Amino acid sequence: MISSATDPALRAVGLAKTFTLHAQGGIVLPVFDNIELTVNAGECVCLVGPSGAGKSTLLRSLYANYKPDAGKILVVHRNETVDLLAAEPWEVVEIRRSAIGYVSQFLRVIPRVPALDVVAGPAIAKGIPADQAKALSKTLLTRLNIPERLWPLAPATFSGGEQQRVNIARGFVVDYPIILLDEPTASLDAANRATVVDLITEAKARGAAIVGIFHDEEVRRAVADRLFAVA
Amino acid sequence: MRAAAQFQPARRQPLLSVRQLTKMYGKTVGCRDLSFDLFPGEIIAIVGESGSGKSTLLSCLSGRLMPDQGSVIYDLNHKGPTDILTLSEPERRKLMRTDWGLVHQNPRDGLRMEVTAGGNIGERPMAVGARHYGRIREEAQNWLAQVEIDLLRTDHRPKTFSGGMQQRLQIARILVTKPRLVFMDEPTGGLDVSVQARLLDLLRCLVMNIGVAVVIVTHDLSVARLLADRIIVMWRGNMVETGLADQVLDDPHHPYTQLLVSSVL
Numbered sequence: 120m121i122s123s124a125t126d127p128a129l130r131a132v133g134l135a136k137t138f139t140l141h142a143q144g145g146i147v148l149p150v151f152d153n154i155e156l157t158v159n160a161g162e163c164v165c166l167v168g169p170s171g172a173g174k175s176t177l178l179r180s181l182y183a184n185y186k187p188d189a190g191k192i193l194v195v196h197r198n199e200t201v202d203l204l205a206a207e208p209w210e211v212v213e214i215r216r217s218a219i220g221y222v223s224q225f226l227r228v229i230p231r232v233p234a235l236d237v238v239a240g241p242a243i244a245k246g247i248p249a250d251q252a253k254a255l256s257k258t259l260l261t262r263l264n265i266p267e268r269l270w271p272l273a274p275a276t277f278s279g280g281e282q283q284r285v286n287i288a289r290g291f292v293v294d295y296p297i298i299l300l301d302e303p304t305a306s307l308d309a310a311n312r313a314t315v316v317d318l319i320t321e322a323k324a325r326g327a328a329i330v331g332i333f334h335d336e337e338v339r340r341a342v343a344d345r346l347f348a349v350a
Numbered sequence: 351m352r353a354a355a356q357f358q359p360a361r362r363q364p365l366l367s368v369r370q371l372t373k374m375y376g377k378t379v380g381c382r383d384l385s386f387d388l389f390p391g392e393i394i395a396i397v398g399e400s401g402s403g404k405s406t407l408l409s410c411l412s413g414r415l416m417p418d419q420g421s422v423i424y425d426l427n428h429k430g431p432t433d434i435l436t437l438s439e440p441e442r443r444k445l446m447r448t449d450w451g452l453v454h455q456n457p458r459d460g461l462r463m464e465v466t467a468g469g470n471i472g473e474r475p476m477a478v479g480a481r482h483y484g485r486i487r488e489e490a491q492n493w494l495a496q497v498e499i500d501l502l503r504t505d506h507r508p509k510t511f512s513g514g515m516q517q518r519l520q521i522a523r524i525l526v527t528k529p530r531l532v533f534m535d536e537p538t539g540g541l542d543v544s545v546q547a548r549l550l551d552l553l554r555c556l557v558m559n560i561g562v563a564v565v566i567v568t569h570d571l572s573v574a575r576l577l578a579d580r581i582i583v584m585w586r587g588n589m590v591e592t593g594l595a596d597q598v599l600d601d602p603h604h605p606y607t608q609l610l611v612s613s614v615l
Contacts, residue, residue, distance in 0.1 A: 141605030142612060185601040186593070208580050208594050209389055229554070229576065230547040 126200055127193075128328030129181065129297050131156040134190035136173070136180055150176050154190065156330075156347055160296070163319060163329040163342045168349040174332045175224070177349055178299050181330060182221045183211050194218055194297060216244055220298045222290035224305065226282040228275045234260070235270040238288040245293050252292065259288035262314055280306045291318050298322055300331035304338050316341045363425060365390045365531060365563050366411075371420035373406050379587035380406035384420070386582060386592065390530065393557060393564040395574035395595065397610065398584035404567045405535065407584065411565060412452050412533045413442045424531070447477050451524030455536040457516035460523070461508045467494060467519055468504040474527045493522040497552060514545035518552065525556060532557075534566040538573055550576050571614055575599055583607045 134154035140146045150173040158164050166174040179185040181192055183203045192203040196214045203214060215221075220241070229237070235256055242252035260270060263284040269277065274285050287303050300319075304312045312335065319329060319342045330347075333339040364387035373380035381403035388394055396404045409415035411422055413434060421433045427449060434442060446452065454460040461470055471490035472480070480486050491501050497518035499511075508516050517537060524532060537553070538546040554577055557564055568574055574581050574595055581598040583591040585606040591598055602608045 139603070141608050179600070183594075184596050186597055186603070209392070211594060212579060229551065231551045 126195060127157045128160045128162075128195060129156075129158040129330070130191075130193040131177075131181060132191040132193065134177070134180060134187050134192070136176055136185065136187045151349060154349075158297075158328040158330055160326040160328050161323050162344045163323055163331065164345045164347050165339050165343040166330065166332050166349050167346050172349045174349045175301055178221075178301050178330060178332060182215065182219060182299055184221070216241070217293075218296050220290045220293060220295035222286055222298070222300045222303050224301045226274060226286040226289075228273060228282070230275065231273055233271045234265065234274045234277070234285050237274060237285055238292055241289060242292045247293075255292055256288060259291060260285070262318075263288055264311060264314070280308070280311070283307065284311060287315060287318070291322065294322075294325060294327070296327060298327050298329045298331075300329065300333075302332050302334060304333065304335050312338055362389070363431075364388060365392075365425050366565075367421075367423040367431070368411065369421045369423070371407070371410055371417050371422065373410055373415065373417040379403070381410070381417075381584070382587045384589050386589070388531075388563055388565065391561040391563055392580065393566065393578045394580045394582060395578035396565065396567045396582045396584055397569060397571060397574050399569060399610075401586075402584040403587035404569075404584045406587075408533055408535055408565065408567045412450070413437075413446065447474055448527055449530050451527070451529040451532040453520055453524055453532060453534040453537050455539045457508070457513070457520040460520040461516060463509045464507060466505045466507055467499065467511070470508060470519060470523045471526050474523065478527065489526060493526050494519075496556065497522040498548075512545075514541050514549060517541060517549055521553065521556070525560060525562070528560060529562060531563045531565070534564060534568075536568055536570075537566065538568070538570065546573075553577060571599060571610065583610070 131154050135152045136150045138148040138150065140148065154177065156164070166177060168174055176185055180187045183192065187204060190204065193200050194203055194214060196218050201214065203211060206214060235253060238256035238260060239252040242255060243249055265281060265284055269281070274282050277285065283303070283306055290298065304315050307315065316338055322329060366388040369385050371384040372382050384407060396407060398404045406415065410417040416435065422435055423431045424434050426432045434445065437445070452460070462473070468487055468490040471493050472486040475486055475489060491504055494501055494504060499515055499518060508519055511519065538549055541549060550573060566577060578595045581592065581595045582589055583598065583604065583606065591602065591604040591607045598607060599611055602611045
């Protein structure tokens with residue numbers, strides 16, 4: 120399928136997800152069914168719904184981290200529209216690497232890897248020269264108020280808020296066409312929340328399609344173009 | 351989490367193609383009807399409990415055990431895709447000491463304990479024709495540095511090394527010939543936790559830099575999460591689930607995989 124300029128950046132079609140818990144008597148938990156979500160370039164859609172409604176599950180499904188039972192996730196990759204759920208594993212890796220940024224709720228730290236390298240990792244993996252990737256990372260870490268003395272340290276000992284800001288920097292180091300954000304401002308103070316709002320606004324301005332979960336009303340008002348209720 | 355920077359999307363030719371591999375021990379299933387592809391630079395973790403067939407699979411893949419059925423097709427240098435089960439013994443041995451490597455769980459099985467650390471690393475290059483002593487020693491020390499072993503230990507025998515050092519030496523001994531495919535059997539198995547983390551991080555960096563493909567057998571899911579692009583879950587000799595590492599670990603579908611994931615402390 121060849122895409123045209125009018126194709127949305129991200130489209131979920133007929134997405135359904137249930138969890139079957141085999142260890143607990145095979146109980147089946149339906150999460151969502153028949154989700155239709157279209158996100159255009161430059162647009163930010165906020166997922167809303169009560170806790171447990173499946174917002175994070177939907178977000179993880181859009182990254183193909185969770186495997187939906189039915190439906191398609193159509194993204195534009197190398198000028199073609201591809202279904203993330205039908206792609207081979209190595210294609211999923213490649214599509215994620217160049218097309219989809221995902222900021223999880225918690226940073227997964229790797230022993231001994233310095234914060235600067237954690238942030239630069241996705242850019243280097245995408246093929247950006249290491250010195251350039253690190254320069255970008257330093258700019259982001261500075262904007263997110265991570266003091267320079269922490270850059271060479273592994274984030275395992277950082278506070279929750281510091282880890283989250285490292286995670287955000289990691290998600291914005293590449294100019295992904297699609298960005299998925301799972302409560303990026305949850306444990307941040309007002310100044311850092313404002314920086315995250317700026318980063319999102321800048322990403323929208325360059326044409327990124329953003330799907331996010333924001334519990335902070337103020338942040339949501341500042342960035343959301345549209346709300347999408349997950350029921 | 352691993353960035354998989356070494357994935358070569360343009361080369362879709364698998365490095366290794368396993369088809370319908372079956373090995374029985376009498377009436378007991380070792381492994382049954384296993385098929386998968388491994389691409390250049392890709393890391394696959396085979397996870398499962400003791401007796402699930404993961405070591406049988408590794409032995410069949412690495413030519414130490416002859417399966418009853420199936421094929422193991424490897425993209426040989428200068429020759430192209432070839433079923434390694436049809437290779438002669440000398441051909442297979444040559445492959446094992448050049449383009450392939452096997453990292454044993456117990457470093458004593460993979461090292462020569464009476465030969466110096468430098469000699470252990472120099473053995474594979476010498477087996478394929480390296481003769482210049484100075485260059486071999488230089489290369490050996492280069493690798494000792496890469497696996498974080500003090501160069502003062504170059505002429506010491508590995509039996510004077512700690513378990514973690516021995517394991518790092520074994521890895522240097524294998525990687526020195528720049529293999530394209532390495533098999534690892536529980537490489538962190540006998541090490542204490544602090545040493546495991548260091549070894550894992552080291553392995554992660556080395557394989558990313560070299561771009562070597564790895565088949566790693568482990569019962570430790572955090573090893574799989576840290577190192578692997580993809581995971582194959584084995585249960586009673588069968589492949590019950592496979593997918594990207596984060597998919598299998600975060601959204602396991604098969605009852606056994608769910609049990610495995612939920613058992614992580």
